[in-house]
Amino acid sequence: MKLTRKITSILSDQRVVLSIITLALFLFFGLKNKAFFSADFVLFPLLRDAATITVVGLAQLCALSIGHLNLAVGRMAAVSAMATGYSYQYLGFSLPLGVLVGLITGALLGALTGWIVVKSQVNAFIVTLAMDFALLGFVTFIYVTFTPAAAFTTKPAGMDFWRNTSLAQYCIAGVCGPKIFPMMIFPMIVALLLVGFMYGKTRLGRELLLTGSNLRAAKLSGIPVDRRVITAHIFSGTLAGLAGVMLGFTNGSFSAAIGSEFMLPSFLGPVLGGTLLTGGSVAVFGTMMGTLLTLVIRQGLSVQGIGLETLNIALGLVLLLALSLGQIQKMFTSIRSRGRT
Amino acid sequence: MTTELLIEQVSKAFPGVQALNNVNLTLTGGTVHALLGENGAGKSTLIKIITGVYRADSGALKANGQEHFFESPIEATRAGIAVVHQERNLIPDFSVEENITLHNPPLKYGIVDRSERTRLAKQALSTIGFDIDPKERVKNLSVAQMQLVEIAKALVTKAQIILLDEPTASITNTETVKLFEIIKLLSSQGTAILFVSHKLEEVYQICDTVTVLRDGESVLESKPLADYKQDEIVDLMVGRHLADRKIRIRDIDRTGQPAMELKDVRTALGHETISMSLYPGEVLGMYGLVGAGRSELARSILGLYAITQGEILLSGKEVKIKNMGDALHRHRIGYVTENRKEEGLFLDFSVGQNISSTILARILDKLGVINRDKEAEIATKFVDRLGIKIVDNHQLAETLSGGNQQKVSVAKWLAAETNILIIDEPTVGVDVRTKAAFHELIMELADEGLSIILISSDLPEVIAISDRIMVMNDYAVVGELENTKDYPSISRSIMALIHSA
Numbered sequence: 132m133k134l135t136r137k138i139t140s141i142l143s144d145q146r147v148v149l150s151i152i153t154l155a156l157f158l159f160f161g162l163k164n165k166a167f168f169s170a171d172f173v174l175f176p177l178l179r180d181a182a183t184i185t186v187v188g189l190a191q192l193c194a195l196s197i198g199h200l201n202l203a204v205g206r207m208a209a210v211s212a213m214a215t216g217y218s219y220q221y222l223g224f225s226l227p228l229g230v231l232v233g234l235i236t237g238a239l240l241g242a243l244t245g246w247i248v249v250k251s252q253v254n255a256f257i258v259t260l261a262m263d264f265a266l267l268g269f270v271t272f273i274y275v276t277f278t279p280a281a282a283f284t285t286k287p288a289g290m291d292f293w294r295n296t297s298l299a300q301y302c303i304a305g306v307c308g309p310k311i312f313p314m315m316i317f318p319m320i321v322a323l324l325l326v327g328f329m330y331g332k333t334r335l336g337r338e339l340l341l342t343g344s345n346l347r348a349a350k351l352s353g354i355p356v357d358r359r360v361i362t363a364h365i366f367s368g369t370l371a372g373l374a375g376v377m378l379g380f381t382n383g384s385f386s387a388a389i390g391s392e393f394m395l396p397s398f399l400g401p402v403l404g405g406t407l408l409t410g411g412s413v414a415v416f417g418t419m420m421g422t423l424l425t426l427v428i429r430q431g432l433s434v435q436g437i438g439l440e441t442l443n444i445a446l447g448l449v450l451l452l453a454l455s456l457g458q459i460q461k462m463f464t465s466i467r468s469r470g471r472t
Numbered sequence: 473m474t475t476e477l478l479i480e481q482v483s484k485a486f487p488g489v490q491a492l493n494n495v496n497l498t499l500t501g502g503t504v505h506a507l508l509g510e511n512g513a514g515k516s517t518l519i520k521i522i523t524g525v526y527r528a529d530s531g532a533l534k535a536n537g538q539e540h541f542f543e544s545p546i547e548a549t550r551a552g553i554a555v556v557h558q559e560r561n562l563i564p565d566f567s568v569e570e571n572i573t574l575h576n577p578p579l580k581y582g583i584v585d586r587s588e589r590t591r592l593a594k595q596a597l598s599t600i601g602f603d604i605d606p607k608e609r610v611k612n613l614s615v616a617q618m619q620l621v622e623i624a625k626a627l628v629t630k631a632q633i634i635l636l637d638e639p640t641a642s643i644t645n646t647e648t649v650k651l652f653e654i655i656k657l658l659s660s661q662g663t664a665i666l667f668v669s670h671k672l673e674e675v676y677q678i679c680d681t682v683t684v685l686r687d688g689e690s691v692l693e694s695k696p697l698a699d700y701k702q703d704e705i706v707d708l709m710v711g712r713h714l715a716d717r718k719i720r721i722r723d724i725d726r727t728g729q730p731a732m733e734l735k736d737v738r739t740a741l742g743h744e745t746i747s748m749s750l751y752p753g754e755v756l757g758m759y760g761l762v763g764a765g766r767s768e769l770a771r772s773i774l775g776l777y778a779i780t781q782g783e784i785l786l787s788g789k790e791v792k793i794k795n796m797g798d799a800l801h802r803h804r805i806g807y808v809t810e811n812r813k814e815e816g817l818f819l820d821f822s823v824g825q826n827i828s829s830t831i832l833a834r835i836l837d838k839l840g841v842i843n844r845d846k847e848a849e850i851a852t853k854f855v856d857r858l859g860i861k862i863v864d865n866h867q868l869a870e871t872l873s874g875g876n877q878q879k880v881s882v883a884k885w886l887a888a889e890t891n892i893l894i895i896d897e898p899t900v901g902v903d904v905r906t907k908a909a910f911h912e913l914i915m916e917l918a919d920e921g922l923s924i925i926l927i928s929s930d931l932p933e934v935i936a937i938s939d940r941i942m943v944m945n946d947y948a949v950v951g952e953l954e955n956t957k958d959y960p961s962i963s964r965s966i967m968a969l970i971h972s973a
Binding site: 332333334335337338340341344345347348349350351352353354355411412 | 776795796797799800801807809814815816817818819820821825829830832833836839840841842884
């Protein structure tokens with residue numbers, strides 16, 4: 132009885148289940164086709180993508196935490212990356228300064244979005260959708276006006292290091308880091324730690340979650356809900372900006388295509404991880420696990436030589452299954468915690 | 473066929489709690505049967521078992537010749553059982569007729585037959601003498617009107633058994649009278665009615681038989697109500713004799729500066745030149761019928777709606793309160809809302825996190841990190857002080873019974889240690905013992921120096937605990953009385969004030 136309860140309690144942690152599924156699929160794909168274990172061709176790029184997509188997921192998570200959606204994550208990433216690229220090409224900024232430009236751009240876009248949501252009282256879904264269209268036009272316009280190749284291609288010193296280097300080049304006492312880990316995981320780790328710290332430990336994070344859980348109650352508890360809504364969108368924009376810059380680094384140039392694939396994956400990570408779409412509960416580490424799972428499935432299937440259509444169908448099915456597992460665990464949890472009504 | 477519903481030896485356990493233990497109940501057509509018990513005694517669980525929401529662990533249920541527990545609410549509805557819930561189950565954006573025919577809309581060629589739908593709804597509404605346009609949207613109705621729509625909805629399903637779960641919790645006296653007429657009418661037509669209420673006076677007005685639950689057991693099973701005095705029923709409910717509460721006249725010093733003063737205040741919501749003063753350590757009762765504008769006044773004071781004219785003074789100083797945060801952090805005013813589920817609690821947060829929601833600023837370490845130890849310490853302090861029944865501070869607020877939820881929504885404001893506390897309808901849906909404890913608590917808090925405005929539609933409650941009573945009607949103050957706590961004379965004076973206005 133005690134043991135079963137313990138197992139139930141461990142299994143009701145979505146992160147554990149996600150890790151098990153991810154690991155199992157990872158081994159499965161690798162054992163079926165050794166090529167999957169190739170550091171250079173599969174795992175290194177996979178983790179580099181995972182780093183970027185996890186940051187996009189965190190951007191979405193910030194909006195979800197207050198029960199909002201940010202449909203403009205991709206375009207916010209695009210504009211931020213564009214600002215960074217512009218600063219390298221025309222202003223001759225150094226690498227860190229350019230990154231800062233990107234982050235600030237994202238923050239400003241988020242602030243604007245949050246402000247519009249608060250002032251207009253229009254649903255964030257609509258506001259961010261409109262924002263997405265507006266920014267799409269803006270991005271295309273700028274690239275076409277300022278660049279012949281529709282991309283900013285100037286690479287500041289150090290960019291190639293961030294794109295291509297793995298931990299294998301760092302050795303302590305003859306032991307080197309694994310070849311599969313790209314440098315890109317560091318910005319992701321920093322983002323994970325900061326976001327996790329904020330939601331898990333701080334007053335600001337708690338106030339965001341309380342706002343997401345029950346806006347009216349938060350307001351009547353003296354929490355400045357309007358300001359918190361704007362704060363959440365600022366975080367969302369900043370993280371989207373970071374993701375855009377990371378992808379720009381990965382690609383080696385900044386183009387309008389950055390972020391166009393961000394929107395759907397931005398939901399998958401947080402939701403698979405256990406973040407509520409309705410607000411009030413977030414899964415920061417789970418976002419990374421969820422992202423990793425989707426990428427392992429995608430890469431794993433494509434290494435098996437499965438065509439794009441089949442791949443998408445399979446991906447959809449596995450995601451559905453993974454999400455249902457989440458539901459099943461929730462049932463476990465609610466059965467355990469339900470008291471007398 | 474007279475016996476309609478038979479419950480025999482029903483038990484139900486949730487992890488850690490025996491919610492029901494061998495409960496028996498016989499509900500007969502043509503009678504109104506009271507189901508009484510404190511919060512958490514198992515009333516809601518029993519209703520959920522009857523309507524197929526929960527499965528019983530053991531026991532039997534017989535309804536209209538069927539001898540099995542219902543697997544789902546739909547099955548219960550088909551067997552002629554309807555329930556009017558405490559939390560109303562209407563769809564606000566649908567019209568009255570759409571709601572009434574929701575479970576079984578009349579079809580013609582597979583499409584909803586609109587004229588038939590209107591006819592059915594009208595028929596049900598006229599049975600209970602409720603005159604309303606069936607096309608009206610439910611969200612535009614008053615709480616009492618919604619209750620009547622629910623009953624009409626029950627009639628359309630040809631229910632022979634109607635379960636009313638605290639139908640009078642949030643409606644006015646006149647509306648209650650109307651509701652009782654309808655209940656009597658249905659009963660005389662042979663419908664079996666189960667009536668759950670915390671208001672014993674009403675139970676005696678309307679019910680014929682009674683079952684009392686205590687800690688999940690039926691301590692009184694389907695007995696004629698007339699055989700028991702009110703005291704005896706209360707004893708059965710709480711399991712010990714509730715000592716008659718002493719009337720306590722508190723001495724309030726009104727010579728000094730008032731804690732709060734309103735001078736000729738007009739609001740954007742339409743309050744007319746409201747003037748009032750609240751002295752330190754005083755309980756000022758604000759009585760009025762539903763819709764008199766009391767909660768709206770409180771919310772305007774707190775900055776949720778605009779004050780268009782006049783001034784608010786706190787300890788003699790004129791202030792402008794911008795919003796709730798301003799009220800709480802700068803002016804030390806708290807507000808316990810009447811809608812605990814919608815506005816008071818974060819249901820998917822723990823009890824401890826609910827209590828700490830008003831005091832996050834006070835329990836911080838460096839970098840804005842919440843000090844978990846302090847948070848737990850304060851939560852435990854108020855859980856103990858209010859006697860909130862929980863396993864631990866991490867229990868989610870949504871798993872608590874109504875009374876305990878109400879305590880949590882008060883606890884979070886006690887933790888805030890404000891100077892002034894506005895308490896809006898503190899005991900709606902709260903059982904007798906908890907109610908008495910709340911009344912005691914409010915007076916104790918005032919003794920400790922807290923200035924309290926008590927908004928309540930429960931006249932005995934206002935008279936039991938207020939030092940002074942301000943009577944409102946139609947967004948204006950119609951009078952103010954020193955409370956002698958002599959119920960007959962004070963209640964007469966109050967009613968006279970309301971009706972002369």
